[in-house]
Amino acid sequence: MAKPGLPQGTRDFGPEVVRKRQYIFNTIRSVFELYGFQPLETPAMENLDTLMGKYGEEGDKLIFKILNNGLDNPDKHQQARADFEKVLEGKNVKGLTERALKYDLTIPFARYVAMNHGQLTFPFKRYQIQPVWRADRPQKGRYREFYQCDADIVGSNALLNEVELANIYNDVFTQLGVTGFELRINSRKLLAALAAFCGGAEKMIDITVAIDKLDKIGLDKVKEELAQRGLNNEQIDTIEKYLAITGSNEDKLEQISALLGHLEIGRKGIEELETVNRQSAIDNLVIDFTLARGLNYYTGIIFEAKAPATVKIGSIGGGGRYDDLTGLFGVPNIPGVGISFGVDRIYDVMEELKLFPEGVYTGTQVLFFNLGAEESKTAFATMQNLRKQGVRCELYHEAAKMNKQFNYAEKKNIGFVVIIGSQEIQSNTGVVKNLKTGAQETLPLADLTNKLFI
RNA sequence: GAGGUUGUAGCUCAGUUGGUUAGAGCGCAAGUUUGUGGCACUUGAGGUCGUGGGUUCGAGACCCAUCAUCCUCCCCA
Numbered sequence: 001m002a003k004p005g006l007p008q009g010t011r012d013f014g015p016e017v018v019r020k021r022q023y024i025f026n027t028i029r030s031v032f033e034l035y036g037f038q039p040l041e042t043p044a045m046e047n048l049d050t051l052m053g054k055y056g057e058e059g060d061k062l063i064f065k066i067l068n069n070g071l072d073n074p075d076k077h078q079q080a081r082a083d084f085e086k087v088l089e090g091k092n093v094k095g096l097t098e099r100a101l102k103y104d105l106t107i108p109f110a111r112y113v114a115m116n117h118g119q120l121t122f123p124f125k126r127y128q129i130q131p132v133w134r135a136d137r138p139q140k141g142r143y144r145e146f147y148q149c150d151a152d153i154v155g156s157n158a159l160l161n162e163v164e165l166a167n168i169y170n171d172v173f174t175q176l177g178v179t180g181f182e183l184r185i186n187s188r189k190l191l192a193a194l195a196a197f198c199g200g201a202e203k204m205i206d207i208t209v210a211i212d213k214l215d216k217i218g219l220d221k222v223k224e225e226l227a228q229r230g231l232n233n234e235q236i237d238t239i240e241k242y243l244a245i246t247g248s249n250e251d252k253l254e255q256i257s258a259l260l261g262h263l264e265i266g267r268k269g270i271e272e273l274e275t276v277n278r279q280s281a282i283d284n285l286v287i288d289f290t291l292a293r294g295l296n297y298y299t300g301i302i303f304e305a306k307a308p309a310t311v312k313i314g315s316i317g318g319g320g321r322y323d324d325l326t327g328l329f330g331v332p333n334i335p336g337v338g339i340s341f342g343v344d345r346i347y348d349v350m351e352e353l354k355l356f357p358e359g360v361y362t363g364t365q366v367l368f369f370n371l372g373a374e375e376s377k378t379a380f381a382t383m384q385n386l387r388k389q390g391v392r393c394e395l396y397h398e399a400a401k402m403n404k405q406f407n408y409a410e411k412k413n414i415g416f417v418v419i420i421g422s423q424e425i426q427s428n429t430g431v432v433k434n435l436k437t438g439a440q441e442t443l444p445l446a447d448l449t450n451k452l453f454i
Numbered sequence: 455g456a457g458g459u460u461g462u463a464g465c466u467c468a469g470u471u472g473g474u475u476a477g478a479g480c481g482c483a484a485g486u487u488u489g490u491g492g493c494a495c496u497u498g499a500g501g502u503c504g505u506g507g508g509u510u511c512g513a514g515a516c517c518c519a520u521c522a523u524c525c526u527c528c529c530c531a
Contacts (some may be wrong), residue, residue: 005522008522008523056529058528058529058530059529059530061455061529062529062530094474104531132531134529134530134531136529136530138523139455139525139526140524140525140526141522141530141531142530142531143531146531147531148531157457175494177527209529293530305490305531313531314530314531315530315531316531318531319529340531341531342531343531344529344531345531346531369489369490371489395508401487401488401489402488402489402490402491403487403490403491404491405490406490406491406492407491407492409491410491410492417490417491419489419490421489422489423489431489431490433490433491434489435492438490438491438492440490
């Protein structure tokens with residue numbers, strides 16, 4: 001028998017952890033619902049075509065591909081071998097793999113919208129809470145299977161959507177108690193303007209990739225990388241000016257106007273940031289011109305939620321506007337904007353900062369002691385009564401020493417026990433004990449109601 | 455994909471320059487206590503030292519390989 005184990009980067013979640021995770025899911029879900037978003041689910045796997053080429057070159061490598069079934073069929077051996085040769089050259093071959101685990105929720109959503117745009121009422125606001133998979137190397141805050149909670153609005157260009165999404169971030173993190181978060185925003189239009197201004201519109205991706213690393217590797221290394229990517233000194237000087245902008249959000253907007261306001265696309269980007277900054281009125285909102293985000297389908301405002309600086313986890317959510325996402329699937333002119341929460345990282349942050357409230361751990365509210373065959377019949381009937389009133393309770397599975405039953409309640413963090421022994425049966429009563437305070441009283445069984453156990 | 459770390463009881467970890475029967479704390483089980491838990495005390499169960507090979511009279515320790523793990527880079531949630 002081989003030792004049991006888990007695939008790298010995946011985890012089991014025990015009861016306590018699931019409760020804490022659900023607390024996060026429920027908070028996010030209720031805020032999404034509060035803002036008028038509707039739920040959607042898509043399959044764990046997609047056709048490989050749907051995913052490939054949507055996440056950049058690096059992204060393609062991180063997609064988990066699923067090996068086709070039936071490759072052992074002797075009739076197909078020759079073809080399979082030929083296909084495998086192509087795989088060794090780094091190509092994807094339908095003969096071997098035509099499905100893959102989904103990498104994020106946005107592209108499957110775009111695929112869904114493209115397939116159903118005739119039936120949907122626009123603007124369509126959907127939220128989606130599902131696992132995604134990445135063939136990444138696991139490390140701190142990084143898993144191969146993790147959950148994303150996405151909210152997107154498609155079919156609307158209104159900046160109101162961006163404002164709403166910013167507020168969703170704020171509401172969720174505030175409710176969860178993650179008050180030290182920072183919501184960074186930028187506009188891809190400014191990055192486009194910068195690239196155009198530098199005379200290298202086609203260099204936009206090179207530029208964004210490089211400046212995205214600023215806080216990690218520092219200005220000098222960014223300049224080095226820009227040079228490596230083929231930019232000349234004059235262009236790099238302009239980018240340096242762009243990166244040097246600091247101050248309050250208002251200061252930054254003023255300075256960026258001076259630098260890029262003369263370009264139409266630059267002016268548009270500035271307007272976007274101004275609007276979101278002014279209307280959302282979130283304290284933790286930071287305009288950050290170095291924010292670039294890797295996904296190359298963003299075209300307008302981009303978001304990144306950063307964990308409090310004390311926990312070195314970095315991004316706990318991100319998103320942005322994409323003007324033509326479904327265009328990739330043959331349905332042009334459906335603009336959208338969306339955000340995503342990384343639950344697994346939010347969990348790690350909350351664990352580290354001890355932000356889970358006490359009540360999260362409570363499952364069963366009342367444990368009925370089992371003191372013998374006869375006694376337990378009364379206990380069972382009483383328990384069923386309480387369950388009808390919505391009280392979560394259980395009867396100890398066998399007659400055992402009270403010691404043992406108390407310990408069981410203690411371990412499961414059960415707040416109350418009800419003891420019904422031979423004496424109590426005679427008087428039709430039960431002993432109700434509060435395990436937190438140690439207080440107990442003997443009450444008629446008829447008086448046991450849900451109000452007692454809150 | 456590149457680099458590094460660690461692997462000893464269910465968990466967290468000790469284990470000296472290589473030396474006889476591998477330890478502790480927590481947890482678990484039983485008891486002190488046959489109707490009142492958490493505390494205390496007593497007793498007990500539990501380890502092919504990740505795996506395979508090598509060096510040695512002798513390996514948990516040294517060497518090689520391998521697997522797993524965690525971390526860093528890349529990229530991301």
